[in-house]
Amino acid sequence: MTSPEKATATVGRKRNHKLDEAILESAIDILAEAGFDGMTMDMVSTQAKVGKATVYRRWSSKAELVRDAMVHMSRNSLNIEHLPDTGTLRSDLMALLKPHSLEYSERKLKVLAGLGSFYAGYQEIAEDAMQGIFEPWSVLNRTLMLRAQERGEISPQADIDMACEIIVAMVTYHSRIEHRVFSKEDYATLLDHILLPALKHAEG
Amino acid sequence: MTSPEKATATVGRKRNHKLDEAILESAIDILAEAGFDGMTMDMVSTQAKVGKATVYRRWSSKAELVRDAMVHMSRNSLNIEHLPDTGTLRSDLMALLKPHSLEYSERKLKVLAGLGSFYAGYQEIAEDAMQGIFEPWSVLNRTLMLRAQERGEISPQADIDMACEIIVAMVTYHSRIEHRVFSKEDYATLLDHILLPALKHAEG
DNA sequence: ACATAATTACGATACATTATAGTTTCGAAA
DNA sequence: TTTCGAAACTATAATGTATCGTAATTATGT
Incomplete structure (x- = not known):
């Protein structure tokens, strides 16, 4: 209510x-x-x-x-637009990033990080809000990765869920702990140096 | 101090x-x-x-x-005495965590999860504390990765700094945002599914 | 060697200061 | 008759300080 x-x-x-x-x-x-x-x-x-x-x-x-x-x-979560389809996972993920800056959700991240003792009494509500904020983005990322997996661009054994989690974790870590924005360049580096190699070469 | x-x-x-x-x-x-x-x-x-x-x-x-x-x-949760040298980077990194500290690290994560207003009210001191907790661990992780790089276990182009950053980011994300424990098993999964494949198959 | 004084740490507790959740009162406005 | 902004008020709680009697340790005097 x-x-x-x-x-x-x-x-x-x-x-x-x-x-x-x-x-x-x-x-x-x-x-x-x-x-x-x-x-x-x-x-x-x-x-x-x-x-x-x-x-x-x-x-x-x-x-x-x-x-x-x-x-x-949480009600004003980001709206899902049309999925990009550029042919490669890398540019799909980057294209998804373009419309809204990564600092867009900065305020929401701060709220969640400062919830501290409120969690004790209202843990469910706080976690619902958290999901409302990150789920939409993670769902889109996951969809793009699954599509790449289907067309053979990344390994069938790729741990897509953890890759999505790392993205969110790095954004929150940079904004809350290091107090600097996780820029688009940082995001590209994360994809090129870690996530894409890992997704492509994952083994059973 | x-x-x-x-x-x-x-x-x-x-x-x-x-x-x-x-x-x-x-x-x-x-x-x-x-x-x-x-x-x-x-x-x-x-x-x-x-x-x-x-x-x-x-x-x-x-x-x-x-x-x-x-x-x-944090001092009591790491084996800072001797660098492990097990032959593989994976077991080196795992060995760095104290063997019987599952409950202890859970308590540690609980502590981190309850620090919300400490950050808000005492930002500088809180950042000193975070540095005191994670810096020693990152230094050791970096050392182990560099050694693995020298003996050819991971790629010469591996982005070691970002790998170390992801480890810390995932721990803090799980404790402060998701409020669930990043267990030793989660850590092993992160290594096996993402970081080790990425470090091994990194390209220019 | 022995006693005694000086000095510091100790646990306990009272106190002062400040902060905040929540209530109530006020006159004005719809 | 109810809502509004403003502000005084109450009750409570926590940080940080001060006091008290006692214990431990060292310095000093005999």
Whole structure:
């Protein structure tokens, strides 16, 4: 439930539901910056330019707000466009990269990395959000690799799942740990030096 | 610096340096259980069976204690004494991991998974800690790979630096994002399916 | 050699400071 | 009659400091 429900009163001033979104967006911003424990309700209400009572009128606790903010964030996952078909796996994978930069999902990665203690109480929700963010990209990569496998470009024994996992792992590692963007050149190097040789020469 | 230094006074009662270790071990235990924000200095001193002043006499802040605890933790999970020399790169790399440290490395990954707000609030110290954990391991991995390269087991064009980076990236990704353990078996799979084939068949 | 003073570490605990979740109150607006 | 922003307020919790009586160690005096 991304927007809080409330038996709408028939009389009195109407609730401004645009504030729901403003609050959720602010929560995500601050989660990305400071993590779950670093986020305070005062920071959220200040950045959303609403009173704190307005936040608590919609969500009765910080945990519930964060839970809904994560679901809200996952909803705007990248849209699947048409699959590239250039003839080689390398250029297929690179072509998939072109539309959206790798730093596009930077904020989402930061949010997930800063979830810390929130995981303890809401592990399922957090993992759902994580999947919503990475699955689409991994699915596309996996599809392209499977196609390459079918046409004999890579080995029948190739570990496609792990290759996809390495891609995501390297992007998150560079953005969160090394604090530099995993550029398109880095991505090409990863493909040329490691992943493509491994996929081509995998043995039983 | 895993043990705090202090200009040893010539008079007075001597410091009991066994308490240093007790405090660090307690810190790791609690970090694994509760994460950075869930760990309190009172919990540490209680579990270590020392007074809180004894903790603060050695570390002037929680962040510094956590940093040293992490470095201490990583020291005990590697065989830094002797470089393995088993004849093959695969068993060399595997031998580098301590044989009976499965539970220990699980605890280690739990610790890493609970560090979210440590990164957010103490970025510089947290990065020192991460470097203290992974740098020794990467150095050893690189050395073993270079040796394998010299004896012709892997290609002269092998991208050793990126291979080492992938290892660290996968460990941190699994612990901090996916929140599941990157086990010894996972590590073996990474080597067998991706890294070793890539290193052996790398081309210009 | 022995006693005593000086000095430091120790565990325990009280304290001070600060931070934050959550509540309530206010006047204004719809 | 209800929502709004703003802000005061309460309750709680944790970091870091200070105090206290005691134990360990060294220096000094006899």
